[in-house]
Amino acid sequence: MPAVSKGDGMRGLAVFISDIRNCKSKEAEIKRINKELANIRSKFKGDKALDGYSKKKYVCKLLFIFLLGHDIDFGHMEAVNLLSSNKYTEKQIGYLFISVLVNSNSELIRLINNAIKNDLSSRNPTFMCLALHCIANVGSREMAEAFAGEIPRILVAGDTMDSVKQSAALCLLRLYKTSPDLVLMGEWTSRVVHLLNDQHMGVVTAAISLITCLSQKNPDEFKTCVSLAVSRLSRIVSSASTDLQDYTYYFVPAPWLSCKLLRLLQCYPPPEDGAVKGRLVECLETILNKAQEPPKSKKVQHSNAKNAILFEAIALIIHYDSEPNLLVRACNQLGQFLQHRETNLRYLALESMCTLASSEFSHEAVKTHIETVINALKTERDVSVRQRAADLLYAMCDRSNAKQIVAEMLSYLETADYSIREEMVLKVAILAEKYAVDYSWYVDTILNLIRIAGDYVSEEVWYRVIQIVINRDDVQGYAAKTVFEALQAPACHENMVKVGGYILGEFGNLIAGDPRSSPLVQFNLLHSKFHLCSVPTRALLLSAYIKFINLFPETKTTIQEVLRCDSQIRNSDVELQQRAVEYLKLSSIASTDVLATVLEEMPPFPERESSILAKLKKKKGPGAVSNELEEGKREGGELNGAGERPGDSSAIGASNASTPSPSADLLGLRSAAPVSAAPPSAGSLLVDVFSEAGPAAPAASVNDDGFLRDLEPPTESSDSLLAEGSGDSDSAPPSVVSEDPAPPLPESDELLNKFVCKNNGVLFENQLLQIGIKSEYRQNLGRMYLFYGNKTSVQFVSFTTTVSCPGELQSHLNVQLKPVDPLVEGGAQVQQVINIECITDFSEAPILNIKFRYGGALQNLSLKLPVTINKFFQPTEMASNDFFQRWKQLSQPQQEAQKIFKANHAMDTEVIKAKLLGLGTALLDKVDPNPENFVCAGVIQTKSQQVGCLLRLEPNAQAQPGEQMYRLTLRSSKDTVSKRLCDLLAEQF
């Protein structure tokens, strides 16, 4: 053949490439390429057939031109022709061209597939490899369709060469990654797993990548690989460095294979078979032992390979998290690396230690390295390593070393890299809160934090300080003092001013006794910062001022002066202006009593997940969240519903709701108002009251448009009530003359049912009295506002209310009643607050007794308070499989309560949904296979325990026309709860 004599040098190609390289300008290059393309075109067009060599040469040239960035739109056919050549080089170039320049030309694809098929079925291993490489390189769906069935056969066939097996395994992996639905392993599974036993290490290495990928998708099918992998691993680990010949890399036997095996094992839980487990533990110990041996070579490759295996082994140990001995050894090993010369090793060691710290077995061991880590934080040159060190410090922190770690982190913060400052701030804030024994320490820490890194302190951090200070009586005085001192610094951060304004506004009175911090001094100090602050801070300060008026009447004139000045009352910012106007008005017209009520001290915030934690999670992304969750659990801190709700929005919602400043919706009043307005007769009276007048949101009316407007209407609406009431006054009900509490009204049970699914509304109404109710529940705590409206024009005297808990209920429910004014003016409305704490689950309702004299006649009235067990529900979102798993767990007969009952109302899906949501549970969509059914989940929070509840409501609309039935099934971990809930709910539908 002439091609042989020419050799495989392809001189023409070399000349062409050197021509291109010698071109002086782009134009010259383009000219040369055009000339070459014309030449190739004429050659391909030419009548006489080209021999394989020239075809190969021209295809090579085209490939080169293509790689230079020029379009190639011909030559595909010639390349496909090359595929059928018998010479390796020609075939290789053909495949190369195809894999680089393949396009979805159907005709061509068919030809290519045909050629590949021929090569796969040939017995020539090099041709088979070429074909497999081409399939893997292209990896398109068409390829997968054509060859997904063929390749597994090649992979497991007994007579396939080892090199081909290797290629086949990797090719299959690629196809599986691009189109997993087309690669069906079914029948090949066990044979693929047995490739782990193959003689040839290369085959094992290639196969293990495939198996790892496959077993991540369906772990059960590949379970058998664990024992094989363990035995393989132990053979490698125990082999001498010379045993594996080609697969020994710088004296380390088969490092890649070992790493992959260890990684495969990380897909599975620890082996249950004792023997296998023992063998694996032995392997891991050997690996740890080897790390202690002196290095066999000074080359960096040797230590790299060794350490790669070691780190993978440690990752496996951490994954198993069940061998205290190994965990501690791993920790010690990592401790050695902490001081290693290699920056990368230090980084890896810190990173692995972070995960080790979360294991209960090795937590203590990790803690012993605290000094080294702190040192690393201070001296490390690489910022990424410092970041890891900070992470590790955060992870290893607990009650015993919190003070030290927080102090170190604070001192580091001053010099910390800008990129990690915000995260550091969040971490310090969280640690300080989590491990605070002494809350004055906490306050000190956070104020320090604001002073050092004010710019990086996010809203959540200072919200949280305020929440904690308000909830803890013991620290309030100290906080006020410290804040006062901190504010005296000539320049302090705006966040400091915010905290200062808020705390002094609330608790300034606690330090007012000291002449150095007398009310006026406090006010002047705050006001000296006022002009340097942004609008939101100024708004907050204005609120603080009005609180000052309440706390210290002597400052009233000064503050009114300030409010009155043009820069406030005519401020261009509408928010500031409104506040100034409203506060000025409020302070001048309201009596001290009104002021004291409106500007009452903030009520304690409901305890909930720290908003900072949510922020940190958000910052770290979803990956870190689970970690945090686990940690939280370890600390015994129960994460309630807020933590478990998926999605960021709800987390943000939660954090917003817990912030003190924009707290108009602190109790969700606004959103609740329309519900309460439902009964039309009560609307005119109640809406105004409900819309704003919750005493819990006094001064913090950031978003309230009509703070004062809402204070005024009561007189107005009472006028209309008067008119209304006067008509009725004649037909006053016959007085029930009895000093004893009257028995509950017969209809009170019905009333109770009315409030199972809602929290607000009119509880009771007769000609004399209207009782509105509004309630709010958080965890096991509840607060109820009762609004007693005098519908007559005559005052009620000796108006008293009591709440009694009959029988056992006393020990189940703790109800506290705030006293109410004994005089109710005609047409007026009084409000009463009831605090409720659920100690354990209960089934009865507390009884409210109301006594008053109307025109001399004693009125005695008893009602059931609408407090039912479902009020203490926390909704829980869960996925379908999760739900049914729990459902199955609660399968004991006493845990289930079921009722089949007739529908009282029409079956309207939306109404049912609304009712179920009102119940307090989470309505789970797409959980039940039957879309008609409703499925809910929630946790009942009581002081003594938490009771998880699952609910399933199956409407049967078709069964008997006119007699629509429901089947209600409740399962909970406590039988009484199931029963009570079932009874309550059965009345609702």
Added chain:
Amino acid sequence: MIGGLFIYNHKGEVLISRVYRDDIGRNAVDAFRVNVIHARQQVRSPVTNIARTSFFHVKRSNIWLAAVTKQNVNAAMVFEFLYKMCDVMTAYFGKISEENIKNNFVLIYELLDEILDFGYPQNSETGALKTFITQQGIKSQTKEEQSQITSQVTGQIGWRREGIKYRRNELFLDVLESVNLLMSPQGQVLSAHVSGRVVMKSYLSGMPECKFGMNDKIVIDKQGKGGTTDDAGKSELGGSSGKQSIAIDDCTFHQCVRLSKFDSERSISFIPPDGEYELMRYRTTKDIILPFRVIPLVREVGRTKLEVKVVIKSNFKPSLLAQKIEVRIPTPLNTSGVQVICMKGKAKYKASENAIVWKIKRMAGMKESQISAEIELLPTNDKKKWARPPISMNFEVPFAPSGLKVRYLKVFEPKLNYSDHDVIKWVRYIGRSGIYETRC
């Protein structure tokens, strides 16, 4: 104003670097190289803005000239200066090439010192420069000469020194035009214009006053109305085709022309520089004489064959001869073979340019010639259709396609005793093709 001036070779190596202002740092040199010379995509805009610094460049063969500034300068001024700079260099050492620049870099720095001062362009008139920047080393100057230089650099007539003397007073006048055309396949003119230059070479003694006249429509009309024919017929110096007057769209003059006189009387009078210079530039768009007509005929025969037939017709007096005719017929990108037959000249398929190039040495007026080609195509799987770029043409004809004619050029030198009649005057017309294209 110009902050600095750099000259690069084709590789982007700096040959000449002269910085006039402090706001241009050394990194500007690299910025231009990286972003323009070595840019991935060819930079087409002559003005490039990199990091708030403007680079104005022109390219002469393989040499890049770049003026750099951080200020908001008059771009036209900068380019005018760069072109002048090229002219000056050409006048001093011939072709601008890497070799020449390397051999003359001392001279170039000297020139740059003279023609730009703190970034403000100064006298860039070759004739004047040559008097005090010489290639032949240091030339001793008498005191008289030195004082002359001062008066020349600062004086009114910076482009001509006094005391020039020639035995033979001679004057060469070239009218150089380039004609641009875009024509539809049906022969409809889509756009056409002529841009022309009047270039003079004067070897005149003393400080002569010259007056130049041509068949400008405004002048002719004014004279026609006035009834005074003047001595138009007498001073007619030459011309080819019969057209009375032409409408000039716009024109620019050499600095020696007295613009006030042109504005008031529309007459072009000036004291010429010594040697070669460009007296004026102009542009016309009306009544252009198109020297050639190209008639293309393209037929696609199946997917693999294309038949092209192109006829060219010359459209001027039969006595005149067009020269250097070249017709360029683009071929599709998947051409695999070409057969050409032409009646006259030589035709060849140039693969590197994807075109058939047909060359004819000479062709008289009112003649016709034809080429036919068969192009074989390689079938491709590409669906893109061939864009059919236009057929372009190059030629040179001995007349002005705009119709411009020189009516007179009078020379007055009151101080020396030679009159207009003693001056030997030569006039030449050359019409060249600019972008002369016909769509097919």
